[in-house]
Amino acid sequence: MGKTVCIILNYNDADTAIGLAGELRESREIDEILLVDNHSSDDSWEKLSAFAASAGGAGRPGITLLRTEKNGGYGYGNQAGINEAVRLWNPEYVMIANPDIHVTDRCIRKVKEGLEKTENGAVASAMVSSPDGKRLFSYWDLLPLWRDLLDTGPICRRIFKPWLITPLRRLPRGGTAGSRMAGAVPGSFFMLKMSAFPGRYGKEIFDRKVFLYCEEKILAQKLRTRGLGVVLVTDAEYVHAHSVSIDRSVAGLAAKQKILHKSKLYYYRRYLGAGPFSMLAARIFLGAVYGEVKLFEAAAGKILQTGRK
Numbered sequence: 001m002g003k004t005v006c007i008i009l010n011y012n013d014a015d016t017a018i019g020l021a022g023e024l025r026e027s028r029e030i031d032e033i034l035l036v037d038n039h040s041s042d043d044s045w046e047k048l049s050a051f052a053a054s055a056g057g058a059g060r061p062g063i064t065l066l067r068t069e070k071n072g073g074y075g076y077g078n079q080a081g082i083n084e085a086v087r088l089w090n091p092e093y094v095m096i097a098n099p100d101i102h103v104t105d106r107c108i109r110k111v112k113e114g115l116e117k118t119e120n121g122a123v124a125s126a127m128v129s130s131p132d133g134k135r136l137f138s139y140w141d142l143l144p145l146w147r148d149l150l151d152t153g154p155i156c157r158r159i160f161k162p163w164l165i166t167p168l169r170r171l172p173r174g175g176t177a178g179s180r181m182a183g184a185v186p187g188s189f190f191m192l193k194m195s196a197f198p199g200r201y202g203k204e205i206f207d208r209k210v211f212l213y214c215e216e217k218i219l220a221q222k223l224r225t226r227g228l229g230v231v232l233v234t235d236a237e238y239v240h241a242h243s244v245s246i247d248r249s250v251a252g253l254a255a256k257q258k259i260l261h262k263s264k265l266y267y268y269r270r271y272l273g274a275g276p277f278s279m280l281a282a283r284i285f286l287g288a289v290y291g292e293v294k295l296f297e298a299a300a301g302k303i304l305q306t307g308r309k
Contacts, residue, residue, distance in 0.1 A: 002092025004112070005032045006061070007081035008099055011071060014044035017099040018051045021063060029108040030061045030095065034085055037067045038077035064088065074187060075206030075215045082192075082205055091194060098188040103238040108191075110178070110236035115193045118175030122196035122223050124231035125185035128240050136240060139182035139232050141166050142220055145272050149282060152264060153289040154296070168234065178235030184220035185230055188240045196228055207270075212256075214263040221271045257293045261286040 006024055010017035014037075021033050035052070037045050048065055055063045068080050078096055085094055093112060097103065107126050115124045128136040143151065143164065150156045151164045171180035197205060207218050220230050268274040268282055 003031045003089055004029060004093040004095060004108075005034055005085040005089055005091040006030045006095040006097055007034045007036060007078060007085060008097050009036045009038055009074065009077045009081065010040065010044055010048065010099055011038040011077070012040045012042045012044055013099055014040070014042075014047035014051075017044075018047065020097065020099050020101065021051070021055075023102065024097075025055065025060045025063070027061060027105050027108065029105045029112070031091070032064060032085070032089055033061045034064050034066060034081050036077050036081040036084075037065070038073075039068050039071045041071075072208060073211030075210050076208045079203070079206040079208060083203060086194070086202060094192045094194055096187065096190055096192070098240070100241040101189050101238055103189055107233075107236040107238050110176075110233045111191050111231075114174055114176050114179040114231040114233045115191060116175075118179065118181075118229070118231050120227060120229050121175065121231040122193055122228040123185065123190055123219065124179075124193075124233060125190040126233045127237040128186060128188070129237050131239055131241055136242065138185065139165075139171075139230075140184045140217065140220075142183035142217060142224065145268050145274055145278055145282065148264070148268075148272075149285050152260070152286065154292065171232070174231045174233075176233070178233060180232045180234055182230050182232040184216040185232060186240075187216045188242075189238050190216075196223075201226075210263050210266060211259060212263065213260045214267045218267060218271055253297045254290070254294045257290055261290060 008017050008020055017035060021035060024030055024033055035048050037048055045067055052063045052065050066081060066084050068077055071077075082094055085091055093115070095108065111124045111126055115121045118124075128138045130136055141164070147164060150160045157164065168180065171182060173179070174181050192205065194202065205219065206215055210218065223229060264286065265279065265282060269279060274282065
């Protein structure tokens with residue numbers, strides 16, 4: 001196997017990013033770790049610099065730092081990291097990792113094998129679990145606009161769940177006994193086979209017009225148009241302390257929902273080819289969902305406030 005680089009994107013959460021980098025320095029599956037600071041507004045850069053300066057030791061993955069010119073969001077920061085990794089090391093594999101995950105060498109190795117042995121595999125990930133061992137959401141189907149909208153609302157998502165996700169056992173098989181082909185996988189951890197992204201494709205892995213959310217589906221849609229696919233390794237898992245990283249960038253449930261809706265509308269227009277009528281209907285539906293979320297957030301706030309009295 002060729003060189004493997006892990007990109008850890010940080011924004012105002014250097015301690016968590018350093019914690020993961022410290023864990024991965026013990027890895028035998030990773031050759032280099034690139035810590036990308038997405039132009040944090042706190043003292044993250046100073047903390048990351050001090051960590052990199054003290055992180056010596058032969059035979060371990062090296063630590064390299066990169067600071068972006070602005071906080072352009074998840075896709076912007078990770079694309080900057082990919083560009084730098086290609087410039088410095090020309091890796092065979094690039095691993096994208098949120099600071100708030102924990103992943104073992106066994107999982108990394110299994111994901112690599114899934115990519116190697118799946119002919120049209122370009123991206124791969126594993127199953128997701130919470131810190132207390134609970135199985136979390138691990139993949140999406142690529143749905144048409146109307147079904148994707150149903151997957152946005154907190155209530156309708158639960159009502160229509162059987163029609164919004166293909167059961168794991170029914171997903172097409174991948175190139176290994178424990179792998180399947182999924183529509184898209186969460187952006188908290190996945191691996192890119194860089195030979196699947198030659199030339200301009202490698203510089204356009206992420207759509208930098210999207211600040212947060214929908215990046216995974218956008219990437220999957222790009223792959224689909226090229227006859228490539230997403231591999232889900234079902235016999236390995238990683239741990240995700242869900243939303244710890246996002247909470248550093250965006251505070252409040254309604255604020256996150258607002259960003260999600262903006263990204264969804266862009267996704268529908270740019271990647272699903274939605275026309276004016278469909279876009280109008282989507283805006284009306286998402287407006288109703290946003291109102292629902294605002295009401296829930298206000299009610300939860302009142303309950304919390306009452307409990308403190």
